[in-house]
Amino acid sequence: MAYTTDSLSPAIESVLSRFAGMVRRIGLRHGLSDGDVDEVFQEVRIRLWRARGGESEQIAAVRSSYLYRTAVSAALDVIRRHRRAREETLDADGEHTAPTATDPEQALGSSELAMQVARAIETITESRRPVVRMYLMGYSREEIAQLLGWSEAKTRNLLYRGLADLRDRLSEQGIGPEGIQ
Amino acid sequence: MTDARLQALYQQAVDARDEAERPACPAPEDIQALVAREGTERERLATLDHVMVCRACAREFELLRALRQSAPAEHRWRPATLAIAASLILAVTAGVLSLRLRTNGPAGDIVRGGTAADVHLIDAVLPAAGSPLVLRWNAVPGAISYTAEVLTPDGTVAARAQTTDTALALPDSVHIAPGTRYLWWVRASLVDGSERRSTMRPLAPAP
Numbered sequence: 001m002a003y004t005t006d007s008l009s010p011a012i013e014s015v016l017s018r019f020a021g022m023v024r025r026i027g028l029r030h031g032l033s034d035g036d037v038d039e040v041f042q043e044v045r046i047r048l049w050r051a052r053g054g055e056s057e058q059i060a061a062v063r064s065s066y067l068y069r070t071a072v073s074a075a076l077d078v079i080r081r082h083r084r085a086r087e088e089t090l091d092a093d094g095e096h097t098a099p100t101a102t103d104p105e106q107a108l109g110s111s112e113l114a115m116q117v118a119r120a121i122e123t124i125t126e127s128r129r130p131v132v133r134m135y136l137m138g139y140s141r142e143e144i145a146q147l148l149g150w151s152e153a154k155t156r157n158l159l160y161r162g163l164a165d166l167r168d169r170l171s172e173q174g175i176g177p178e179g180i181q
Numbered sequence: 182m183t184d185a186r187l188q189a190l191y192q193q194a195v196d197a198r199d200e201a202e203r204p205a206c207p208a209p210e211d212i213q214a215l216v217a218r219e220g221t222e223r224e225r226l227a228t229l230d231h232v233m234v235c236r237a238c239a240r241e242f243e244l245l246r247a248l249r250q251s252a253p254a255e256h257r258w259r260p261a262t263l264a265i266a267a268s269l270i271l272a273v274t275a276g277v278l279s280l281r282l283r284t285n286g287p288a289g290d291i292v293r294g295g296t297a298a299d300v301h302l303i304d305a306v307l308p309a310a311g312s313p314l315v316l317r318w319n320a321v322p323g324a325i326s327y328t329a330e331v332l333t334p335d336g337t338v339a340a341r342a343q344t345t346d347t348a349l350a351l352p353d354s355v356h357i358a359p360g361t362r363y364l365w366w367v368r369a370s371l372v373d374g375s376e377r378r379s380t381m382r383p384l385a386p387a388p
Contacts (some may be wrong), residue, residue: 001299019251027247037246065332068252071270072213075248079209080242086237111197118194119232130226133233135184136191147246148225149218149375175182 012048016041019067030138036078043074113175120169128162135159195234207231216245235304289364300327300369300379313350314357314384316365320347321377324369331357331384332364337364357384 020041024034047070121132134144145155170176186217207228213229214220232238303317316329329349331340339357342349365385369377 022251023244023247026250027243030239030243032240032243032247036240037247040244040248065252068248071248072245075244076209076213077329079212079244082241083206083209083237109285111193114190114194114197117190118198121191126230127226130229130233133191134189137195137233137239138188138192145374147216147218147229148222149373151374154373163184163187170182 005134015067016044019071039078040071040075043078044071046073116173116175117170119168120166120173124165128158128165131155131158132162132166135163148154195236195239198234201254206235207221209241212238212242213245216242216249219378222375239381282302302365302367302376302382305365305384315348316367317348318367318379321369321371323371324377325372326370328368328370330366330368332366334362334364334379 017160021038022038023040024032026032044067048067083181121136122127124132131144131148135141139147141152141159143153144150144159145152148155150158195322211224211228212221215225217234218225232242247283258329268380300321301319303319305316307313307314318327319328321327325341326345328341328343331351333339340351342351364381365384366381367379371377
């Protein structure tokens with residue numbers, strides 16, 4: 001994707017590059033694609049250029065809070081665009097295909113266990129469930145606490161109780177430490 | 182079963198879920214509200230509960246979360262053209278006058294609409310000719326500090342200060358240009374780590 005780097009001053013490009021670089025680094029751990037980040041920041045560049053009439057000296061004077069809000073607004077537009085495209089693709093393709101497995105029998109057993117885990121999570125206390133889901137998606141306790149504005153102690157308490165609930169439910173179904181008993 | 186095994190199985194289940202199985206996805210604005218800690222905790226947890234079972238929403242969430250986490254703090258962004266504004270913010274912080282209206286002032290208990298748990302802006306007053314502009318808001322139960330910001334029309338932070346009181350006076354070093362439509366708002370940091378935010382209001386000093 002080509003950037004209009006000649007439109008913006010070196011100062012603002014430098015700020016945007018650092019901002020985008022940090023977004024990539026933070027999102028990398030949870031699978032955020034460079035393509036998404038590039039798309040958002042390209043949109044930010046266009047908006048800055050339009051908002052300031054192309055006068056690079058003025059663009060250089062924008063503040064970080066303004067840039068952040070511009071980036072969020074651009075990201076929301078990118079998300080809406082992706083959703084529309086996804087809906088159109090689903091409409092056009094009808095049902096999508098499930099991922100293929102190299103060993104169908106093994107995949108079936110693993111898949112059934114995965115579904116049992118997913119169903120067991122549905123039964124745990126509502127206040128603990130989102131925290132457990134977030135943890136199982138690979139987010140750390142610190143990331144959960146930061147997102148929800150909770151103390152470390154509250155987050156740890158809810159998470160551990162939620163995981164204990166989940167293991168109890170699985171145990172009731174005969175699923176122990178090694179999987180299906 | 183280890184946490185790692187549970188994580189692998191859960192992520193496998195999320196990947197295998199069919200589009201038709203999932204309830205309707207929350208609006209992108211709801212995911213942004215989750216990331217920005219806006220709205221009630223119940224609403225945010227409901228959004229999170231969906232996001233963490235939907236790969237498409239999880240991808241959107243991660244984009245917005247990474248943006249939020251990367252939003253540069255003022256002190257980390259110091260292009261030459263921003264140095265004056267940055268020094269202004271420091272001047273405001275250093276020059277904050279504590280008025281302690283929360284305990285002594287008549288306006289401390291005023292709540293206009295909403296609930297007492299929210300931040301409500303009361304007014305911006307000039308107590309006397311030539312005196313500093315004073316911003317006032319209500320006390321929020323459980324608040325340990327308040328951060329007030331004055332923004333220029335393009336969103337630039339013209340002044341920012343943190344206080345434990347429900348009012349603060351802008352020092353003389355902050356010049357409010359006549360005819361410019363500034364905005365102001367307040368964020369309360371609560372003892373449980375959460376935040377409450379006021380709406381933004383035009384800065385129109387009452388006499």
